[in-house]
Amino acid sequence: MRIACSARCFLLACLCLVGVSKPYAQDSATQELADLLASIETFEADVRQLIVESTGGILEESVIRFKMKRPHGFYWETIEPYPELIVTDGQSLWNYQADLLQVTIEDWDTEQSELAAQLLNGQIEQIATDYFINGGDVGNGEAYEFILEPLDPASLYERVTLYFRERTLNSIHIDNGNGQRTFWEFFDHQINEGIDDSEFVFAIPADIDVLDNRRAP
Numbered sequence: 001m002r003i004a005c006s007a008r009c010f011l012l013a014c015l016c017l018v019g020v021s022k023p024y025a026q027d028s029a030t031q032e033l034a035d036l037l038a039s040i041e042t043f044e045a046d047v048r049q050l051i052v053e054s055t056g057g058i059l060e061e062s063v064i065r066f067k068m069k070r071p072h073g074f075y076w077e078t079i080e081p082y083p084e085l086i087v088t089d090g091q092s093l094w095n096y097q098a099d100l101l102q103v104t105i106e107d108w109d110t111e112q113s114e115l116a117a118q119l120l121n122g123q124i125e126q127i128a129t130d131y132f133i134n135g136g137d138v139g140n141g142e143a144y145e146f147i148l149e150p151l152d153p154a155s156l157y158e159r160v161t162l163y164f165r166e167r168t169l170n171s172i173h174i175d176n177g178n179g180q181r182t183f184w185e186f187f188d189h190q191i192n193e194g195i196d197d198s199e200f201v202f203a204i205p206a207d208i209d210v211l212d213n214r215r216a217p
Contacts, residue, residue, distance in 0.1 A: 028136070029133045029134050029135050029136055029146060030124060030128050030133045032136050032137075032144070032146075033124060033133060033135075033146050033162070034124040036144060036164055036167055036169075037124065039167075039192075040068075040070070040191060040192065041069070041070050041192050042067075042068065042069045042070070042190075042191070042192055042193060042194070042195045043066075043067070043068045043169075043189070043190070043191055043192075044066065044067045044068075044189070044190040044193065044195065045066050045186040045187060045188060045189045045190070046063070046064070046065060046066075046186070046187045046188050047062075047063075047064035047065070047066050047184050047185065047186055047187070048061070048062075048063065048064075048184070048185045048187070049061070049062040049063075049064055049182065049183070049184050050181075050182070050183040051180065051181070051182050051183075052180065052181040052182075052183065053179075053180060054178065054179025054180055059180070060081075061081075062078050062079075062080060062081065062082075063078070063079045063080040064076060064077060064078050064079065064184075065077040065079060066186070067195055067199060067200075069195045069197070069199075069200065071090065072088065072089065072090025072091075072108070072200075073088070073089060073090065073195070073197065073199070073200035074086075074087065074088050074200065075087045075199060075200055082099065083097075083098045083099060084096065084097050084098070085098075085202070087199075087200055087201075087202050088108045088200060089108075089197065089200040089201050090108055090200075091107070091108055092105055092106070092107065092108055092214060093105070093106045093107070093108045094202035096202060100209075101207070101208040101209060102208060102209040102210075102211065103202065103204055103208060103209070103210055103211070104211040104213065105210065105211065105212045105213060105214055106213045106214060107213075107214050107215055127148065129151075130150060130151060130152065130155070131148040131149060131150055131151060131160070132148070132149045132150075132151060133146060133147075133148055134146070134147050134149070135147050135162075141167075142165070142166060143163070143164060143165050143166075144162075144163070144164040144167070145161065145162070145163050145164075146161070146162045147159060147160070147161050148160040148161075148162070155177065156176060156177060157174055157175065157176060157177065158175040158176060158177045159174075159175040160172065160173070160174050160175075161173040161174075168189055168191065169186055169189075170185070170186060171183065171184060171185045171186065172184045
C-alpha cells in the first residue's frame with residue numbers, strides 16, 4: 001500500500017498544477033460542489049495520507065480505512081504506521097489507540113467537526129460561511145476541481161483543493177498556514193452501499209482504559 005517518494009511528489013505536483021479551465025462565481029461553484037456531494041449517502045474507501053513538511057520532505061505516510069454514512073456516521077481507522085481509530089455516531093466520539101490500550105470518549109459536536117467531515121457530510125452552508133469556493137468542471141464532466149480559501153486570515157488552513165474524477169471524490173489537498181501540506185487520496189470507492197449503523201459505534205474491548213469525557217446526561 002505504500003508508494004515511493006517520487007510518486008508521492010508526483011501526485012502532489014499534479015494536484016497543484018491542475019488548472020481550473022472553467023471558473024465559476026462563488027454561488028455557482030458552491031452549488032456545483034453541493035450537487036456533487038448531495039448524491040452521496042454512504043461512502044467507503046481506502047485512503048493514502050501524506051503529510052509533507054514545508055521543506056518538501058515526507059513527514060508521515062499513512063494507510064487509512066474510511067467509512068461515512070449520513071447524517072453523522074464517520075469512521076477513520078489508521079492501519080499503518082500507527083493503529084488508531086476515530087469513530088462517531090453523531091452523539092459520541094470514540095478515539096481508540098490500540099498500542100496504548102486506551103479509548104477516549106467525548107461528546108460529538110457537528111458544528112466543530114473537522115473540515116473533511118463537513119465536506120464529506122455535505123455541510124456546504126457551513127463551509128461557505130468560512131471559505132471562498134472557486135472552481136468547477138475541468139474535463140467536460142470527467143473531472144472537477146474546487147479550491148477553498150478561508151475568509152478568516154487566522155484559519156489553520158491556507159487552501160483546500162478537492163479533486164473529483166467522474167463525479168467521485170478522488171483527492172483532498174490541504175495547505176496549512178505553517179507551510180505543511182496534507183494529501184488524502186481515495187481508492188476502491190464504494191458509494192451508496194449499505195453500511196450498518198453499528199459500524200459507527202465502538203464496541204469497547206475488555207481490559208482497556210476508558211477515559212469518558214462526555215457530559216453527564
